[in-house]
Amino acid sequence: MMYDIAKLLRENTYPGRGILLGRSKDDRKAVAAYFIMGRSQNSRNRVFEMTEDGIRTRAFDESRMEDPSLIIYHPVRVLNGTTIVTNGDQTDTIRDHMAAGHCYRHGLHTRTFEPDGPNWTPRISGVITPDGKYSLSILKSMDGDPACCCRYFFEYDRPLPGTGHFIHTYKCDGDPIPSFEGEPELVALEAESARELADLLWANLNEDNKVSLYVSYIDIETGEADSVIVNKNV
Numbered sequence: 001m002m003y004d005i006a007k008l009l010r011e012n013t014y015p016g017r018g019i020l021l022g023r024s025k026d027d028r029k030a031v032a033a034y035f036i037m038g039r040s041q042n043s044r045n046r047v048f049e050m051t052e053d054g055i056r057t058r059a060f061d062e063s064r065m066e067d068p069s070l071i072i073y074h075p076v077r078v079l080n081g082t083t084i085v086t087n088g089d090q091t092d093t094i095r096d097h098m099a100a101g102h103c104y105r106h107g108l109h110t111r112t113f114e115p116d117g118p119n120w121t122p123r124i125s126g127v128i129t130p131d132g133k134y135s136l137s138i139l140k141s142m143d144g145d146p147a148c149c150c151r152y153f154f155e156y157d158r159p160l161p162g163t164g165h166f167i168h169t170y171k172c173d174g175d176p177i178p179s180f181e182g183e184p185e186l187v188a189l190e191a192e193s194a195r196e197l198a199d200l201l202w203a204n205l206n207e208d209n210k211v212s213l214y215v216s217y218i219d220i221e222t223g224e225a226d227s228v229i230v231n232k233n234v
Contacts, residue, residue, distance in 0.1 A: 005166060005187040009204040014039065014173035015180075017087040019126045020201075021134040021156075022164020022189045029217040030132040031164055031189055033201060034075050034085050037209040042066040047231040048212040053078050054091075055214050060233035070114055070121075076214060081130035081223050083216070087169060088114065090123050104135065105153055112149040113139050118176040120146050122169050132220045133157050136167050140179045154184055164189045193217060198228040 005020065020033040036057070038044040047060045054076030059065040073089045084094050084104070090111050097107030104127045114121040122140035135155040142148035156165065165184035170177045191197035198215040205213070216227040 001186065002163070003166075003185050003187045005164075005189075006200055006204040008166065008185065008187070009201065009206075012172055013206045014170055014177065014209055016121070016169035016177065017124065018166060018168035019085050019087070019124050019136065020164050020166045020187070021085070021126045021128060021136060022187070023132060023159040023161050024217060025162040025190065025192065027161035028221070029219055030083070030128045030134065030159075031197070031215075031217055032076070032083055032085055032126070032128055033197060033213070033215045034087075035201065035205060035213040036075075036087075036211045037205065038211045039209060043071055044211055045233070046071060046211055047233050048075070048214055048229045050227070050229065054083075055229065057212070060231075070116060076216075083128040083218065083225075084125070085127075086123065086125040087121075088123055090125055094125060094127065105137070108137055108139060108151065108153075111139060113141050113146070117146060118144070120144065120179070121177075122179050124167050124169055124180075126167075128218065130220070130223060132159055132218075134159060134165075136165055136184050138167060138180060144176065144179070162189050163187070194226045194228045198230055202230050 017036050022031040045064050048055050056074045074091050077084050094104045094107040120141040122138050125137045128134045137153045167184040194215045194217045213230040216225045218225045
């Protein structure tokens with residue numbers, strides 16, 4: 001089933017953190033998007049900023065930062081043309097294991113969900129190889145029971161033009177917040193540029209809870225990336 005990404009976001013006040021990977025309509029670019037949301041002051045006190053190999057989160061107001069663990073990390077890193085996108089410091093774990101000659105799954109088998117009970121926030125990750133193939137994964141507790149970590153991997157070796165797959169940490173808002181369930185959602189990608197997709201996603205994320213957004217269109221032939229950051233805190 002093909003979903004409308006704008007409708008999915010508009011109808012969900014708190015998907016949490018989300019990764020969207022796919023292929024542009026013209027079949028020339030790999031697409032990557034990542035957003036963060038927050039309900040607490042600490043989570044909302046963040047911005048994205050570009051780095052030499054991707055992006056990182058940082059506190060918007062350092063004086064208001066309460067606890068940097070789990071919220072300060074590098075969501076995106078690029079290694080030898082491979083783009084890694086995650087919702088935590090497992091970005092570095094994947095990069096380090098790939099640099100040592102292993103696959104991304106090897107690194108994720110050393111990690112579990114986040115230690116933030118009772119939510120036990122899933123770790124979601126995505127990898128795009130230079131040829132535009134991509135993979136998504138989620139590490140989550142078993143129905144909220146931290147005694148068991150469930151690891152799911154989804155790999156797409158022939159991405160279809162104008163489509164993508166969307167995975168997010170939470171199914172919806174709640175207390176505790178229920179984890180994402182099922183396969184990544186197949187969505188249509190009509191936007192022709194990073195800016196166009198960023199505008200669409202940002203406009204449909206919940207106004208109260210959205211914090212930051214990153215979108216990149218990566219030319220499969222040249223590896224050049226057109227990337228956009230949108231921050232609520234400016």
